[in-house]
Amino acid sequence: VGSLVPDVIEFFFDVASPWSYLASTQIAGLEERTRVTVRWRPLLLGGVWKLTGARSPREHWTENRRRYQDVDFAAWVEHYAIPFRKPSHFPPNTLIAMRGAVAAERLGRLVPYAHAGFRAYMVEDRNISLPEVVLAVGEGAGLDRATFEALLHDPGVKDALRANTEEAVARGAFGVPTFFWKGRMFFGNDRIALMESFIRHE
């Protein structure tokens, strides 16, 4: 008796999000352990905030909460043993970078592009808001520069990014990383293990 719901994990992300970066480093292991394919879904985090009426959560936080955010993030970086350098270009505008992700998806290179984008912004401290950095990320992911650059301005690519963002919000997202698996939504890098336990015990 098979389920009608496809056994796929959707992973909504934006390269502007440090917590999406954390999650992005765990996807390969997640797929290996669960044998469930992860579908990477680029969206625009700023768009999610706009659509849901949210402001950056930091604005509401107390001093202790703010301090813990950094300690907590550093603990995850240590736990995952991944490289990270705090971005100096903050907050970024990832509109071009995330259109680039949609373009890379069309060219069959979404996952390498996403990893390259996270690396550029979260490890190499490059200004991901700049078109030339996005183009370099595309080249780093093996994309032909001219083809990629043309797609960045393609109305279909722009529409697809907007559609992804709207879809995520319509399905309940309010930030990233957000995962969907068989009708369940999981928000946050810290929910990967919880999601995995549901998949394991299915």
Place this chain on the structure above:
Amino acid sequence: VGSLVPDVIEFFFDVASPWSYLASTQIAGLEERTRVTVRWRPLLLGGVWKLTGARSPREHWTENRRRYQDVDFAAWVEHYAIPFRKPSHFPPNTLIAMRGAVAAERLGRLVPYAHAGFRAYMVEDRNISLPEVVLAVGEGAGLDRATFEALLHDPGVKDALRANTEEAVARGAFGVPTFFWKGRMFFGNDRIALMESFIRHE
């Protein structure tokens, strides 16, 4: 070469907090797996909010965020396979109940009292704000009613609860459950696994 920092996990909690309840059900297993003793530390969540200047986080949340909070909590309840009935007496005032926890600690019954308090509020839907419910919780934890009731009004008990609350905030807490282990702070039921991985890899 031993460490000068005692190998103990401190667990700050308030029976008003559903996420503290989740965490409370995992402490025995945590101790068993890590062989590190957990020291239960009662505090007053309302006091933490007052001292840090926080308001209930729900006020700042978007509709999607609010909805997810309930879905997420239900997922943890399912994952842990624990009983839960949404409290109808909300928000509670746990001043008496948490003074009761300090009193129970003096009588050597803190952990049974805490479990009984969580059960009363989170499973049996009793109004934990009421002194008579607190007294019944104490009796359920094996405390002598008269001795326990007298301690509820003991200035030393009142001071100790305030001191715990102030100490937690001074050390960086902004909510509960909050754990401390060897100079590291971990906030939230969802950080138990992260803390455990640090203990394991020490």
